[in-house]
Amino acid sequence: MSQSKFAVDNSVDLGGIRLRNPVLTASGTFGYGTEFAPYLDLRRIGGFVAKSLTLKPRVGNPPPRIAEAPSGMLNAISLENVGVDAFIREKLPAIPDGVTVIASVFETEIERYAEVCKRLAGVPGVAGIEINASCPHVKSGGIEFGQKADLLGPLVRATRRASEVPLLVKLSPNVTDIAEMARVCEGEGADGLSLINAVQALEIDVEKRRPVLSNTLGGLSGPAIRPIALRMVWQVARAVKLPICGIGGIAGPEDAIKFLLCGATAVQVGTSNYLNPAIAGEVAEGITAYAERHGFARVRDLVGALEAWPV
Amino acid sequence: MSQSKFAVDNSVDLGGIRLRNPVLTASGTFGYGTEFAPYLDLRRIGGFVAKSLTLKPRVGNPPPRIAEAPSGMLNAISLENVGVDAFIREKLPAIPDGVTVIASVFETEIERYAEVCKRLAGVPGVAGIEINASCPHVKSGGIEFGQKADLLGPLVRATRRASEVPLLVKLSPNVTDIAEMARVCEGEGADGLSLINAVQALEIDVEKRRPVLSNTLGGLSGPAIRPIALRMVWQVARAVKLPICGIGGIAGPEDAIKFLLCGATAVQVGTSNYLNPAIAGEVAEGITAYAERHGFARVRDLVGALEAWPV
Amino acid sequence: MVENRSEGAANRRLVLRVEGWPGFAPGQFVMLSPGPCGSASRSDPLLPRPMAIYRAQSGEAERSSVRLEILYKVTGRGTALLSGSRSGDRVRLLGPLGRAFAEPDPGEDAVIVAGGTGIASVYELAARLAPRMDVSVLLGAQTRDALMGRDDFSKLGVRLQVATDDGSEGTPGLVTDLLDAAIDAKPTACIYVCGPTAMMRRAAEIAAARGRPCVVSLENTMPCGFGVCLGCATPLSEGGFALTCRDGPMFDAARVAWDRLP
Amino acid sequence: MVENRSEGAANRRLVLRVEGWPGFAPGQFVMLSPGPCGSASRSDPLLPRPMAIYRAQSGEAERSSVRLEILYKVTGRGTALLSGSRSGDRVRLLGPLGRAFAEPDPGEDAVIVAGGTGIASVYELAARLAPRMDVSVLLGAQTRDALMGRDDFSKLGVRLQVATDDGSEGTPGLVTDLLDAAIDAKPTACIYVCGPTAMMRRAAEIAAARGRPCVVSLENTMPCGFGVCLGCATPLSEGGFALTCRDGPMFDAARVAWDRLP
Ligand SMILES: Cc1cc2nc3c(=O)[nH]c(=O)nc-3n(C[C@H](O)[C@H](O)[C@H](O)COP(=O)(O)OP(=O)(O)OC[C@H]3O[C@@H](n4cnc5c(N)ncnc54)[C@H](O)[C@@H]3O)c2cc1C
Ligand SMILES: Cc1cc2nc3c(=O)[nH]c(=O)nc-3n(C[C@H](O)[C@H](O)[C@H](O)COP(=O)(O)OP(=O)(O)OC[C@H]3O[C@@H](n4cnc5c(N)ncnc54)[C@H](O)[C@@H]3O)c2cc1C
Ligand SMILES: Cc1cc2nc3c(=O)[nH]c(=O)nc-3n(C[C@H](O)[C@H](O)[C@H](O)COP(=O)(O)O)c2cc1C
Ligand SMILES: Cc1cc2nc3c(=O)[nH]c(=O)nc-3n(C[C@H](O)[C@H](O)[C@H](O)COP(=O)(O)O)c2cc1C
Ligand code: FES
Numbered sequence A, B: 001m002s003q004s005k006f007a008v009d010n011s012v013d014l015g016g017i018r019l020r021n022p023v024l025t026a027s028g029t030f031g032y033g034t035e036f037a038p039y040l041d042l043r044r045i046g047g048f049v050a051k052s053l054t055l056k057p058r059v060g061n062p063p064p065r066i067a068e069a070p071s072g073m074l075n076a077i078s079l080e081n082v083g084v085d086a087f088i089r090e091k092l093p094a095i096p097d098g099v100t101v102i103a104s105v106f107e108t109e110i111e112r113y114a115e116v117c118k119r120l121a122g123v124p125g126v127a128g129i130e131i132n133a134s135c136p137h138v139k140s141g142g143i144e145f146g147q148k149a150d151l152l153g154p155l156v157r158a159t160r161r162a163s164e165v166p167l168l169v170k171l172s173p174n175v176t177d178i179a180e181m182a183r184v185c186e187g188e189g190a191d192g193l194s195l196i197n198a199v200q201a202l203e204i205d206v207e208k209r210r211p212v213l214s215n216t217l218g219g220l221s222g223p224a225i226r227p228i229a230l231r232m233v234w235q236v237a238r239a240v241k242l243p244i245c246g247i248g249g250i251a252g253p254e255d256a257i258k259f260l261l262c263g264a265t266a267v268q269v270g271t272s273n274y275l276n277p278a279i280a281g282e283v284a285e286g287i288t289a290y291a292e293r294h295g296f297a298r299v300r301d302l303v304g305a306l307e308a309w310p311v
Numbered sequence C, D: 001m002v003e004n005r006s007e008g009a010a011n012r013r014l015v016l017r018v019e020g021w022p023g024f025a026p027g028q029f030v031m032l033s034p035g036p037c038g039s040a041s042r043s044d045p046l047l048p049r050p051m052a053i054y055r056a057q058s059g060e061a062e063r064s065s066v067r068l069e070i071l072y073k074v075t076g077r078g079t080a081l082l083s084g085s086r087s088g089d090r091v092r093l094l095g096p097l098g099r100a101f102a103e104p105d106p107g108e109d110a111v112i113v114a115g116g117t118g119i120a121s122v123y124e125l126a127a128r129l130a131p132r133m134d135v136s137v138l139l140g141a142q143t144r145d146a147l148m149g150r151d152d153f154s155k156l157g158v159r160l161q162v163a164t165d166d167g168s169e170g171t172p173g174l175v176t177d178l179l180d181a182a183i184d185a186k187p188t189a190c191i192y193v194c195g196p197t198a199m200m201r202r203a204a205e206i207a208a209a210r211g212r213p214c215v216v217s218l219e220n221t222m223p224c225g226f227g228v229c230l231g232c233a234t235p236l237s238e239g240g241f242a243l244t245c246r247d248g249p250m251f252d253a254a255r256v257a258w259d260r261l262p
């Protein structure tokens, strides 16, 4: 282990998206980027994934949309967003130069997913597209696209065809076999995988004797899900060759490093942005410091650098 | 809401197992019962589920077997137990009269599961059998019995035939559709369902750059998983008529009440027993106090007493 | 943390020394860590708690640091943990956040109606308006003990009236019962309201019936406080939602879809 | 909590007032909540921390309460949180747990070897054996500053020797380097060891080579401390595992499968 200081190369390549460093921020937790300007110089991080977009602007669920949980929170925001056209027209231009933006897309039908991707294709400033597969497939009675291989496959195929932009697929954790879903995406030509989305969960108000969320169910995020996310990233890294963006409960540099060691090429910070809007920058700098301390000249050499136990 | 004090009827019927009150303790977190005698009068709780038994005594994984996690812990104890015969011969007789004991069974093959159930059948003091379906099915390369309907169905069928004792099936949370697994168990004649078992997870030691657990993967338990467990209990309660025993992160009476409101007939306290060996008694008494305060004459009237949000 | 003392009932006053404070406008709030930040991080409870800025006084010596006061009530886990913290502890704070109360139109007076912890949101408004116009303040609480900030308000030179549910101080009953008479006395007043939802709704109805403009300060679960999580939706009467943290917490009462508040 | 003060380097001394303490035997431990128990429950960090009972003195007035002392080192989150707690705070404690050190056979002397935080586990043993036999205590630490409990041991009337890695106190080097000479001086001694695994292993090897009985006090992650979670397995040379908390933490060194310790 080297103690000498040298310039660490922080850059990584996430399925064709070249990132200054491996720390992104997660869709839905970073607005459209500009909200963070007072707290964080966006050039300190690798980039951000914008709030998921639908074809038309949508309003979300009635309140309460949020419930606190042990080391986590539940949200049921639903589809609320400005719509893809307003994003391109108003939100993208407001983002400073030199900031990598990944657009996130979700819809209720495959054709609509593809149409949103088409509109994003070739728009300057869109470095990549992330397909949020955790959206319920309306015709299948609430099951998410990301929960069934035969819904996910066609979705990836259609969105792959819709644009040349690097395509990440964001996987749902609410599955028996995450590796199977990853293989489906790889087979259909995705450039990378993001995982995990929030875990389906429920919180109850015992005094009112009803679910806290007006939507009843919500997505659990935050440190509570981190060990689950790490497991899934580790499983997926062993199942496919695609680069992985690790997500789930990252609250500091150590957490991000765990994902890298498990095989993630980059990470996304989610819920923690709310608690400390500068956290993603601190995570990026902490990774560099760790690489220095442990003698890794390139942060990408940390990816998958996990030692196994003797069997 | 009545403020008057009256004698609350705490008893519940869990698939033919009559319980003094709805609070059990979870398999693997309560040893064989006697370990808790210095801290908790076992008559304060509804009963306990003993450590899962295999046909022959087994030793578990090498250390480290435990990793701490945000609001939870990971364990990879594996199959360590005294074996069904020693349980019947030595452990059961040591348990004081009037304490309801449920035996838990796990094995790597269906025939062995059934054999353990046969040996437990008719043994005085065994009030019920809980089938731990979270055991990897050896021939299917690590997938758990509880993760695939066509492994789970035959398992429930065989163990159902092996004894007349009330049969609970403990479900794995590592599935896409927990309701489907519940329906399989109902179809095969189970008397009740216990859920959830620990969630498959991974924790990394960044300084050693290796998994904390010698087994790499472990089961996440504790408050972190409670919102996931509540969601699954709620889903299962809407899918089947079987009574449910709710498990996952219960740390106090409020948590147990959440499970009852979601449709669980009884609950099991797990990890929290380690932090406070008297907690299960406190949970039981807290439920009674809640019922009194909210004017429920019978604790079982709390089961499923959740109000829905207006749609 | 400079001080954290009981103010009667479950109420407490927190005094923080804050460096680099940019100043604030009445009605703004901060996000406060749920309990002190100890020597190591803990992820439970996770979310920061929104708390109105009661008032902020410049430090004597150092220009950049202020004494920031917060009046809070212990209601759940986060506020209970906060109540256990002591002088010398550190808390994490983000703010000031949210929009300020809109000032009354020229020539208008102000009637401020506040109940429970809502009182903490309106002190600064009363303090800033009092030198410039005629201000009536109506404060409500369940009991005399639970009444926050009474003594501070009585030093402001405002017309102060109190109502308590049990009549242990001031008029027995709801503070909104005093509103009609206050409007009678100041027919051109703008009405400012902060308190429990039912109380704000009632006050808004009275103001509407009397044709007076009414501004309410709403609460909502707020994970971020600065408009990014979309968690704090307030349903609007025109349809759709506003974000309580970014578009509020102050709203024109007529814009709020009271029926669709949880 | 009566006191929580620095003892040099990252070490601290915790003094607790405990009611209804049943007494304890040398080598036993308690499970301590990771940080103080505040005014509301927090589930992170979750697990209690095992800590040796350094010593316990009966309270002057009340017979049932004792002053329980723990020497600990701040290594991670739980101990960092503990270090932030102050006099008056409450901690949750379960114990005494585990088996005691077996006494030397009649006619045997005792050589006690302890390093780092392991020193905290052997003070009471030294204190109880000293009046009855010839006791040598060899203490090791990285630096003089990091050496725990030195002054307490020097009051016990034991033969005390110190080694530090950097030579800032006593002999430079490993404490186990002193063991051979100590056995030379006391050829019939029973050897007691507590410290880092590598050090215990080395001491066990020396004891075995000299044909002396050797007892080691092992560490392990312990969620429960009373034998129910099966989380604290120590691999045995005879095959299988023992539970560190229930069957130990003291083990006959010859029974431990050192190669299979993590
Ligand atoms: C803009 C604004 C200003 C506020 N100013 C004050 C003030 O000055 N003094 C004061 O005592 N209280 C104030 N509140 C209410 C205060 O935020 C809650 O009482 C507090 O969050 C409760 O936290 P808890 O941990 O004690 O309760 P818990 O029930 O444990 O909280 C669980 C979750 O629900 C949220 N929550 C619970 N009650 C409320 C509530 N009424 N409003 C918003 N979120 C809630 C918490 O923030 C947390 O995320 C304000 C709320 C808002 C939105
Ligand atoms: C029987 C016994 C007696 C002990 N006596 C003392 C003592 O008197 N003084 C002292 O300073 N330390 C003692 N230790 C070690 C002490 O328990 C650990 O230093 C402490 O648990 C670290 O907690 P943490 O939160 O600071 O570290 P973290 O790394 O945050 O802990 C994470 C998890 O790992 C466990 N863990 C980490 N290190 C150890 C360790 N060395 N041993 C056991 N569990 C560990 C923690 O308990 C926790 O569950 C003893 C350990 C055992 C088993
Ligand atoms: C309030 C909130 C809104 C979210 N909205 C989106 C979204 O629009 N699209 C998406 O792909 N993920 C969304 N997520 C999920 C996050 O991007 C992330 O996958 C998840 O929260 C896990 O990471 P974390 O634990 O770091 O928060 C949202 C999460 C939260 C908490
Ligand atoms: C150390 C440990 C050992 C366990 N062993 C078993 C077991 O043998 N059989 C079983 O069915 N479940 C076992 N479990 C799972 C628990 O019974 C329970 O389902 C799970 O821990 C979730 O509940 P909790 O969050 O309250 O702990 C074990 C859990 C832990 C923490
Ligand atoms: S609190 Fe996050 S948007 Fe308002």
Ligand code: FES
Residues within 6 Å of the ligand: D221, D222, D223, D224, D225, D226, D227, D228, D229, D230, D231, D232, D243, D244, D245, D246
């Ligand atoms: S710590 Fe649980 S068995 Fe030893």
